[in-house]
Amino acid sequence: QDENSYTEQHLEIKEIAKLCQKMVDELLQPPLQKNSKKENNKKSSESESESKSMWQNQGQYECSDKDKSYRYSTQIYYKMDEGDEKKKSGMKLTVRCETPIEPSMLVPLLSVLNESELYSTWLPSWTKPIRMGVTESKKLHQSGRANQIVSLLSDVPWPLCQRQVILSALAIDDIDDRNHIVVKLQSLDTGDTYGGKEQQDDGPHEKIIPPPHKSTTRVELDGGFLFRKCPIDHPCLPSQELSSSTTTTSMATTSDEDEKNGDENDSHDKILVCVSFFVDAKIHFLPMSVINFVVRTVIGKSWNMFLHVARDVFAGKRPAHAKAIEQKRDTLYDWVDERVQTMLSSSLSSKANLE
DSSP: OOGGGOOHHHHHHHHHHHHHHHHHHHHHSOOOBTTOOOGGGGGGGOOHHHHHTSBEEEEEEEEEOTTOSOEEEEEEEEEEEOOBTTTTBOOEEEEEEEEEEOGGGHHHHHHHHHOGGGGGGTSOEEOSSSOEEEEEEEEEEEETTTEEEEEEEEEOSTTSOEEEEEEEEEEEEEHHHHSEEEEEEEEEOTTOEEEEEEEETTEEEEEEOOOOOTTEEEOEEEEEEEEEEOOTTOTTSOOOOOBTTBOOOOBOOOOHHHHHTTOOOBGGGOEEEEEEEEEEOSOSOOOHHHHHIIIIIIIHHHHHHHHHHHHHHHHTOOHHHHHHHHHTIIIIIHHHHHHHHHHHHHHHHHHHHHO
């Protein structure tokens, strides 16, 4: 169709689709790591731009309860890009986390992600060695089943002022075409419109993001989540012993509770939760000690708390989340259950065809 006939809304949707596709394509590729190019002395000939595009492997982190009744392994990567004073951009920290989960955990995870107004009840915060953590989460707008505009406030180390990010979260059901669930995250800034029009004294007006409070700096964030079938060679899965005489793989160890709920241990049935995002916190220099604290402690512990809370939701230990799920069951969570089953059925069909 001729793009000249597109409305502004059509062009905006097309641009969002391009950004989503780019994000998904990147998350489907294994992270290119700095120490992975060893052959033929390629490392010495890498350009500066190629070096900056590579990821640092922060290692694997384990999430489990005190009784070890469940265990999730997460691989964390990060990279830093220098700021640009002319463009008034600070150093950009990009983080990527990947965790294989059982299919029964997908709905609890999605519910924790969707209930944005409860973020401040479980996201961790710190006062030592530096002050950091989310202090407020507020939903500004919701459209459709799960698309939201959310405002998050966070403390940062003195003498910096409080940081704010206003996030647009767009949920995409790509199960029928590619067997994926996607959540695209994009920050909004002063003057951006959202949520259609609202009635005021002098008539309807576009909803516009206002300037930040004078004691607050607004930051940029771009990224998203991808939920898909987990590759059998993912580093967070138990080591696989492949034989030319069989197509079966060794089984991943899961908790007794998972077995009672009928989850199969076969790594073919795992779902990979992958999130990647960059943050421009409007800081032109970050000491390595702060970068290490953010990546190792803040990101690692926040991601583990995300998994812990989802596990609590699964076990019925989070009354606020349980109430929210029940209130939205007819409009959202029953539909999520149905779509997740479609995704899993499609994965099983693909597996059967390969066999």
